[in-house]
Amino acid sequence: MNLPKVALFPLLDSAEPLRKRAPAVDEYGKALSDFMMIVPGLRDKPRQLIQQTLYDIHAALACFQHAVVFAEFNLKLNLLWVSIRPLHGIRLEIANAVQLRVPGARLVSHI
Numbered sequence: 001m002n003l004p005k006v007a008l009f010p011l012l013d014s015a016e017p018l019r020k021r022a023p024a025v026d027e028y029g030k031a032l033s034d035f036m037m038i039v040p041g042l043r044d045k046p047r048q049l050i051q052q053t054l055y056d057i058h059a060a061l062a063c064f065q066h067a068v069v070f071a072e073f074n075l076k077l078n079l080l081w082v083s084i085r086p087l088h089g090i091r092l093e094i095a096n097a098v099q100l101r102v103p104g105a106r107l108v109s110h111i
Contacts, residue, residue: 018072018074018081021070021072022034022070022072022081022083023069023070023083026069026085030085030086031086032069032070032083032084032085032086033083033084033085033086033091034081034082034083034084035082035084035091035094035095035107035108036079036080036081036082036107036108037079037080037082037095037098037105037106037107037108038077038078038079038080038105038106038108039053039078039080039102039104039105039106040078040104040106041078041104042075042078042104043075043076043078050075053102054073056101056102057071057073057080057098057101057102057105059101060094060097060098060100060101060102061082061094061097061098063097064084064090064093064094064097066085067084067085067087067090067094068082068083068084068094069083069084069085070082070083071083079108080098080105082094092107095107
């Protein structure tokens with residue numbers, strides 16, 4: 001599955017902070033919104049389960065290509081970061097879609 005606007009991969013250790021990698025504005029200069037989800041204990045699961053979980057997250061985000069601009073999963077922290085276009089109600093829609101595919105996923109921050 002190819003998602004041109006979403007980069008989703010396990011990140012074990014990056015030299016560059018997330019605030020420098022995650023976009024703050026879209027291609028038109030409009031400010032983006034962000035949210036985080038945690039998948040408790042994922043890093044301690046068997047590799048096959050980790051891969052399946054990442055695939056499930058990717059599949060959930062694929063349904064929102066119009067809104068998701070950037071997504072990254074930090075396996076060390078069990079943390080999913082998602083940058084989205086600020087569309088009314090989209091944050092909860094995306095979080096719910098991820099939770100349907102990954103029931104253990106929890107929304108960390110929401111405004």
